[in-house]
Amino acid sequence: MTRAGEQSRARQAGVTRAGRTRRAALSVLVVLAAVILPSAITSSVAAETPPPVTIAITSLTPLAPLATDTLTLTGTVANTSGETVLGVTVRLRVGGEPLADRKTLVDISNGTSSPNGSGVGGTRTPPIADLRPGQTAPFILTVPMATLALGSAGVYLLAVEAQSDPGDGNLTRVGLGRTFLPWLPSPAETPVTGLVTLWPLTDTPAVDSDGVLLNDQIPRDVSPGGRLRVLVDAGSPHGSALTWLVDPALLETVDAMTSGYRVHEGNQLVAGTASDQAATWLDAVRRVTAQSAVLALPYACPDDVALVRGSMVREVVRAITSAAPRSSATLRHPVVSTLAWPDNGFVDEPTLRAISDAAPLAVLVSGSQLRSESDFTPTGLTTLPSSVGSGTAVISDPALSSIAAGTHESAADILQARQRLISDLALIGLELPATQRTVVIAPPLQWSSNSAFLTEMLTAITTVPWVRPTSLPALLGAEPSSVPRTLKPYPSSATKAELNSDYVSRIAAAQTSTTLVSDVIAGSAVTTAAINESLARSASSAFRADRALGLALIASARADVSRMLSGVRIVSKGSVTLPGDTGFIPISIANTLDSPVTVSLSIQATPSVRLSTSAIEPVTVPAQSTTLVEVPARVTGSDPVSLTVRLTAPGGAAFGAPAQMQVGSSAYSRAAAWVVGAAFAVLVILLLINAGRRVRGSTHRGRPAPPVDGTMDE
Numbered sequence: 001m002t003r004a005g006e007q008s009r010a011r012q013a014g015v016t017r018a019g020r021t022r023r024a025a026l027s028v029l030v031v032l033a034a035v036i037l038p039s040a041i042t043s044s045v046a047a048e049t050p051p052p053v054t055i056a057i058t059s060l061t062p063l064a065p066l067a068t069d070t071l072t073l074t075g076t077v078a079n080t081s082g083e084t085v086l087g088v089t090v091r092l093r094v095g096g097e098p099l100a101d102r103k104t105l106v107d108i109s110n111g112t113s114s115p116n117g118s119g120v121g122g123t124r125t126p127p128i129a130d131l132r133p134g135q136t137a138p139f140i141l142t143v144p145m146a147t148l149a150l151g152s153a154g155v156y157l158l159a160v161e162a163q164s165d166p167g168d169g170n171l172t173r174v175g176l177g178r179t180f181l182p183w184l185p186s187p188a189e190t191p192v193t194g195l196v197t198l199w200p201l202t203d204t205p206a207v208d209s210d211g212v213l214l215n216d217q218i219p220r221d222v223s224p225g226g227r228l229r230v231l232v233d234a235g236s237p238h239g240s241a242l243t244w245l246v247d248p249a250l251l252e253t254v255d256a257m258t259s260g261y262r263v264h265e266g267n268q269l270v271a272g273t274a275s276d277q278a279a280t281w282l283d284a285v286r287r288v289t290a291q292s293a294v295l296a297l298p299y300a301c302p303d304d305v306a307l308v309r310g311s312m313v314r315e316v317v318r319a320i321t322s323a324a325p326r327s328s329a330t331l332r333h334p335v336v337s338t339l340a341w342p343d344n345g346f347v348d349e350p351t352l353r354a355i356s357d358a359a360p361l362a363v364l365v366s367g368s369q370l371r372s373e374s375d376f377t378p379t380g381l382t383t384l385p386s387s388v389g390s391g392t393a394v395i396s397d398p399a400l401s402s403i404a405a406g407t408h409e410s411a412a413d414i415l416q417a418r419q420r421l422i423s424d425l426a427l428i429g430l431e432l433p434a435t436q437r438t439v440v441i442a443p444p445l446q447w448s449s450n451s452a453f454l455t456e457m458l459t460a461i462t463t464v465p466w467v468r469p470t471s472l473p474a475l476l477g478a479e480p481s482s483v484p485r486t487l488k489p490y491p492s493s494a495t496k497a498e499l500n501s502d503y504v505s506r507i508a509a510a511q512t513s514t515t516l517v518s519d520v521i522a523g524s525a526v527t528t529a530a531i532n533e534s535l536a537r538s539a540s541s542a543f544r545a546d547r548a549l550g551l552a553l554i555a556s557a558r559a560d561v562s563r564m565l566s567g568v569r570i571v572s573k574g575s576v577t578l579p580g581d582t583g584f585i586p587i588s589i590a591n592t593l594d595s596p597v598t599v600s601l602s603i604q605a606t607p608s609v610r611l612s613t614s615a616i617e618p619v620t621v622p623a624q625s626t627t628l629v630e631v632p633a634r635v636t637g638s639d640p641v642s643l644t645v646r647l648t649a650p651g652g653a654a655f656g657a658p659a660q661m662q663v664g665s666s667a668y669s670r671a672a673a674w675v676v677g678a679a680f681a682v683l684v685i686l687l688l689i690n691a692g693r694r695v696r697g698s699t700h701r702g703r704p705a706p707p708v709d710g711t712m713d714e
Contacts, residue, residue, distance in 0.1 A: 050080070051162075051173070051174055051176070052079060052080065052081035052083070052085050052174050052175070053077050053078065053079055053080070053081075053085060053088065053131065053162045053164075053174040053175030054077070054078045054080045054175060054177075055075060055076075055077055055090075055160050055161075055162055055175045055176065055177030056075045056076050056077075056078070056410065056411070057073055057074075057075040057160055057177050057412055057415055057416070058074055058075045058410075058411040058412050058415055059072075059073065059411070060072070060073050060158075060179065060181070060415060060419065063422065063460055063463055064182065064422075064463070064464045065145050065181070065183070065185075066145070066185055066187075067146060067185050068145070068146075069144075069145050070142055070143065070144050071141075071142070071143050071144075071148070071181075072141070072142045073092070073141045073158070073160060074138070074139065074140045074141075075138070075139055075160065075177070075412065076136050076137065077090060077131065077136070077137050077139060077162050077175060078135070078136040078137075079131045079132060079133050079135050079136075080134075081133060082133050083133065084130050084131065084132050084133065085130075085131040085164050085174055086129070086130060086131075086164055086165070086166045086167065087127045087128070087129065087164055087165035087166060087167065088127060088131045088137070088162055088163070088164055088174065089124050089126070089128075089162070089165070089171075090124070090125045090139040090141065090160060090162050090163075091119055091120065091123045091124040091125070091141070091160075091161055091163070092119075092120040092123040092141050092143060092161075093116060093117035093118060093119050093158070093159040093160070093161050093176075094117045094118060094120055094148050094150070094156060094157065094158055094159070094181075095115060095117040095118075095157035095158075096117070096118055096151075097151070097154075098151070098152060098154020098155055098156055098183070099154060099180075099423075099427065101427065101431075102399065102424060102427050105155065105180065105423060105424055105427060108157065108178060108180075109416075109420055115157055116161075116176065117157050117159050120143060120147065120148060121147075122143070123141050123142075123143050125139050125140075125141070127165065139160075141160065150183045150185075153183060153184045153185065153186070153189075154183060154426075154430060155180050155181065155182050155183070155423040155426055155427055156180070156181045156183055157178060157180065157181075158178070158179050158180065159176055159177065159178045159179075160177045160178075160179075161173060161176050162174050179415070179416055179419045180419045180420060180423040181419070181423075182422055182423050182426040182464070182466070184426060184465070184466055187465050189433075190429070190465050190466050191430060191433040191434075191466060192436055192466055192468050193428045193429045193436070193437060193438070193439060193466060193467055193468070194436065194437065194438030194439070194468050194469075194470045194475070195425065195438065195439060195440075195441065195461055195468065195469050195470065196243060196380065196394075196438060196439070196440045196441065196469075196470055196471065196472050196475050197241065197242050197243065197404075197458075197461065197469065198242075198243050198245055198364075198396075198440065198441060198443070198472065199235050199242040199243060199244050199245060200245045200247075200297065200341075200443065200444075200445050201228060201231060201232070201244065201245065201246050201247065201250060201285065202245075202247040202250055202297065202445050202446060202542065203217065203221055203227075203228060203250050203253075203446070203542065204217055204540065204542040204543065204545075205247075205249045205250065205253065205300045205537035205540050205542065206218075206537075206549050206550075206553055207249075207253050207534065207537060207553075208534050208553060208557070209527075209530040209531045209534040209556070209560050211253075211256050211261065211262075212261075212262045212263065212264065212269065213253075213262070213263040213272070214263075214264050214553060214556075215263070215264065216263050216265075216274075218250070218253060218254065219263070219272055219273075219277070219278070222254060222274065222277055222278050222280075222281035222282075223274055223277040224277070227447075227448045228281065229277075230449065230450065230451050230454070231447065231449070231454070232284050232285060232288065233284070233451065234451050234454035234455055234458065235288070235454070235458070236287075236288045237458075238458040238459075239288040239291060239292040240291065240292050240293075240469075241458065241461065241462050241469035242292060242293070242458075242469075242471075243294070243295065243471050243472040243473070244285075244288065244289050244292055244294040244295075245294075245295055245296075245339060245341070246285070246289065246295075246296060246297065246327050246331070246335070247297045247299070247300065247301055248296060248297075248299050248323050248326035248330065249299050249300040249301075249537055249540075251282070251285070251326075251327060251330040252330055254278045254281060254282050255278075255282060255330050257272060257274065257275055257278035258275055258278050258279040258282065259275070260272070260275055261275065282330075285331070286331050289335075290331075290333050292471075293472060293474075294327075294331075294335055295324075295337050295338060295472060295473070296323035296324045296326075296327040296335050296339070297323060297338070297339060297341055298316075298319035298323050298338060298341070298360075299318075299319040299322055299326065299536060300319065300536055300537045300539065300540040300542075301343070301445055301540050301541055301542060302315065302319045302536070302539045302540060302541065303343060303498050303499045303540065303541040303543075303544065304343075304347065304351050304354070304355065304541075305342060305347060305351045305490070305494070305498055306498040306499040306500070306501075306503075306504050306539075306541075307539055308348075308350050308351045308354050309501065309504070310501060310504030310505060310507075310508060311508075312504065312507070312508060312539075313354045315536065315539060316351070316354050316355065316358065317354065317357060317358040318536070319536065319539075320338050320340055320355065320358035320359075321338075321359075323338040324336060324337060324338050337360070337361035337473075338361060339360060339361055339362055339363070339364060339472065340355045340360040340362070340363040340364065341364045341442075341445060342363070342364070342541075343445060343494075343497075343498070343541035343544065344366065344497075345364055345365050345366030345367075345369065345396050345442060346365075346366055346369055346490060346491060347363070347365060347490065348490040349387065349388045352384065352388035352389060352487075353389045355389075355391075356384060356389030356390055356391040357389065359391070360391075361476060362381075362391065362392040362393060362394045362472075362476055363384070363391060363392070363393055364393075364396060364440075364442060365393045365394070365395060365487075366395075366398060366401075367380070367395045367396055367397055367398050368398040369488045369491070370382070370393060370395055370486070370487050370488070371485060371486055372484065372485050373486070376431040376432050377397070377428045377431060377437060378481040378483040379437040379438050379439070379475075379478070379480070379481040379483075380394060380395040380396065380397060380437075380438060380439045380440040380475070380481075381393070381394060381395065381438070381475055381476065381481055382395060382480050382481050382483075382485050383480050385485075385487060388487065392476065394472065394476070395440060395485070396440045396441070396442035397439045397440055397441065399424055400421065400425070400439060400440075401440075401441050401442045401443060403417050403420050403421050403424070404441050404447075405443045405444050405447065408449070408450065408453040409450070413453075414453045414456050415456075417457070418453075418456045418457060418460050421457060421461070422461070422464050422466075422467070425439075425461070425464075425467050426464075426466050429466050438470060438475050438478070440472075445541065445542070446542055446545070497544055498541075499539070499543065499544060499547070499550070503543075503550065503551065503554075504539075506551065506554050507535055507538055507539055507554055509558075510535050510554055510557045510561070511535055512653075513558060513562075513655075514532055514535070514557070514561055515528075516561070516565070516649050516655055517561055517564050519598075519649040519650055519651055519653070520565065520568065520597050520598060520599060520649050520650075521564060521565075521568075521593065521595050521597050522595050522596045522597065522598065523595045524564070524595065527564065531561065534553060534556065534557050535553075535557050537553065538550050538553040538554045538557070564593075565655050565656055566656070567591065567592040567593040568589070568590070568592075568593065568597050568599060568621070568647060568656065569589070569590055569647070570587060570588070570589055570590075570601075570645055570646075570656070570659040571588045571589070571590045571626065571659075572586065572588045572645070572659060572661065573659055573660065573661060574661065574662070575640060575661070575662040575663070575664065576661060576662070576663045576664075577663070577664045577665065577666055578633070578635055578663065578664070578666065579665075579666055580665060581634055581635055581636070581665050582632070582633070582634045582635075583633065583665075584630035584631060585603075585613075585631045585633050585643075585661075585663055586628055586630050586631075587628070587629045587645060587659075588626050588629075589619070589621050589626065589627050589628075589629060589647070590621075590625075590626045591622065591623060591624065591625060591626070591627075592624060593624075595623055596620055596621060596622050596623050597620070597621050598618050598619070598620045598621075598650055599621065599647050599648065599649065600616050600617070600618045600619070600648045600650060600652075601616045601629060601631065601646070601647065601648065602616075602645070602646045602647075602648045602652075602654055603631065603643055603644070604643070604644045604646075605641050605642065605643055606642045606643075606644075607641075609636070610635060610636045610637050610641045611633060611634070611635055611636075611641050611643070611663065612633065612634045613631050613632060613633045613634075614631070614633075616629070616631055635663060635664065635665040638664070638665070639664070640663065640664040641662065641663050641664070642660070642661075642662055643661040643662065643663055644659075644660060645658060645659045645660075646658045646659075
């Protein structure tokens, strides 16, 4: 056999062996798949299937247990499945080690981490024989703190486990509920964290220039059970632990309501019925803010970033600079400073520069945007980066603020939020036990919560020994944190949420119309000021949630302007004939208002080259009268020229409906008559000359011919 043949056979044998190897491997994989995949699928389905029993922990005492205390948890177990669960018992589980950091707390709360802890002996409850579908049963667990055998200070996982025993002694977990337990058993060694809790009182300022409410939201919110009433009633007993933030636009509206008010109801205006409730609410606000820290919010809480994008920086500045004195006037005691608060604490660099130019006491920025890369939580006060202007930034803590802002409907929700809050604050202190820091809770500007949660939250933060409530002015009087912070890009989600460019441009156009009224109508400053304030209210970030309502407020302002200017109009129309190529165009202006107006005129000819006019000076038209304005003009050509005549403010801005006129000149008809007359005269002269020639010609033909000189007859 040749070498080439051997090589060929060897290659064929190798291919055959490789094929057998691949087939064998494939067979093994098939077998493994048959064994493994059903198990994996079963595990996946089991992970996605909720447990049959839901556990709700509704109370946990004491808030700050010591070694000699007894821990008590109460709650309910509920069968949320479609089958009866037999022999249900409940017992306590506890984590063996404290949570590593704040992120671990968040991960467990969000369900991205699911530790279970170890069972605590002696805590099992008597069994519930049959827990039928939909049935709920209460439980109570009590255990001496010494039995838990907790180690070093920290925050520990607590879990309540429900197990089922169908009668064969094999216990199966059928439900698990988790919460947290701060453990700081040595009060003298407990690190303390300062806490600023901001308490904003704002609302959607849907109030037109006449003080008419576009809906009944504010009356409902200040009445018993209303959003603002709940905030004031729950916060007042703990007023000194809070920093009250008031919107002057809201205070002024409620103050006006106390004397009676009107509200739109469908297409009708009706008298409001909550004047007494408004007075009660405002009195409560005056009392608590007279004895607690209080700052003003910018007037109507404008959508700062949207306004700056729309080149309305002046409105941002005015909202800040006017806030404190207006709040003081309504509260009847000094409010000396203003906190600028962009909605949700998100802001871009141009807006930060605009805000810093207004020199508020500070600007609130979310800690998720003005971030620190340190491995601990810095004090919530820093100096603004020089690139965005000078000033101070108050940094809200995102995790703490989100707990306050959450929805807490049930007792279990409230208990869980309370334990998360005090646990998070304990972890902040334990990060740097020797370095006290102060953090800031900033709930949403349009904060809506319930009395039960607010009471639990405030009781907790004013009771536990590792929290020291303080005020925002006190924080601002301290040294800002030296920890570097970076202003992250303005998030796209915030851009989508803000008032859009079309909305802002409508506000700007309405403001321009209001300025025109001020230029035209004498004594209109009070009226236009009210319209401008309604437009300032329409720029509130509260209208992000109801832009249609904000657009209605803008439209109301535009309608006010139109009504005021409709009393001034041009009454001239028809045709005017000048006595020559130059003359005066008479235009009558009527003013049916109770105030004099100062206007000018704009005249546009078609075609424009055929008419020229002298400069038209502004003219004052007395109240309830008509004034004739004679405009010097020159017309070129014989055909009438079409004119569009408009009223303008002294500055040149046109307004009102235009008047259509025509102007012609009699000069061209006279010239034509002279030309025709001259032509006729020339024709007559030519005819006379021609007639004379004819007469002379006929005379010569009637005479005999004269003799020729030197010729004789023969």
